[in-house]
Amino acid sequence: MPELPEVEVTRRSFADRIEGAIVRSVRLGAPLRWPLGCTPASLAGTRVGAAERRGKYIWLPLRRDGAPAGGLLLHLGMSGSLAFGTAPAPHGKHDHFDLVTSRGVLRLTDPRRFGAVVWSPALDAPPASALLSKLGAEPFDTALTPQAFHAALQRRSGAVKLVLLGGGIVVGVGNIYACEALFDAGIDPRTRANRISRPRAARLLASVRATLGRALELGGSTLRDFRDAHGMDGGYQAQARVYGREGQPCVRCGALVRRVVQGQRSTYFCAGCQRR
DNA sequence: AGTTAAACCTGGTTGC
């Protein structure tokens, strides 16, 4: 479930409650994408600061005796979810990281283990900096103007869907929202990025923002009762206008929604109203 | 240098 809206909703769900908590211990399950990068014991006694989000990453800063003590960079991968609970239930098969604190346990559950929890001495120091340095702009950053977005697209020759997915220009757009935003903008996902006109680029940026923004609003309700890792239910499915709708009529023009594969990922679009 | 495949994993669904 983790594209930008889901990650942001997740962050908001525990940031206020965990801030100020003292880390008691850390429990590791099966290996995630990368090693933690420090001994679990070395985190005990640190105090948790204000959780931030960058792209699909969550940064959890830590302090010890009032001084910065690095932090944890978390990623939910494809199937990860975070829960912060006051009653630490016995861990399950797919619970691979527990941050046990004075205010509850922050737990990462991730069946596929593409997720990550990595300690870094600072956000702007390796390994965190290496993971974040290639990221593009935050979608709602006002510095990302239509002109800047268009100029960035002009520098890429690949299919616009893959360019969006890559996150090098704007972060947070995953497979579902890339499809949805391109539908909203009326742009064929196979269009080469550098062949998109300035007005259409402006429209696409607006569509990305509208799509992510609406998901952010709905995401709350979708995730509120989210339980297992395959939680794209109700709210989303109902909202998606092309994603997962292969063979069904387009809600706008009635043509059948198509599925093609780009970059080994499914792309859904309407050839009737999405043009190159 | 920029674009594209392969890799990392588990589990659910589909089809023979």
Place this chain on the structure above:
DNA sequence: TGCAACCAGGTTTAAC
């Protein structure tokens, strides 16, 4: 019922 094939919300790494 069994089993193979395919699919899944991501991103790094290796290879053209």
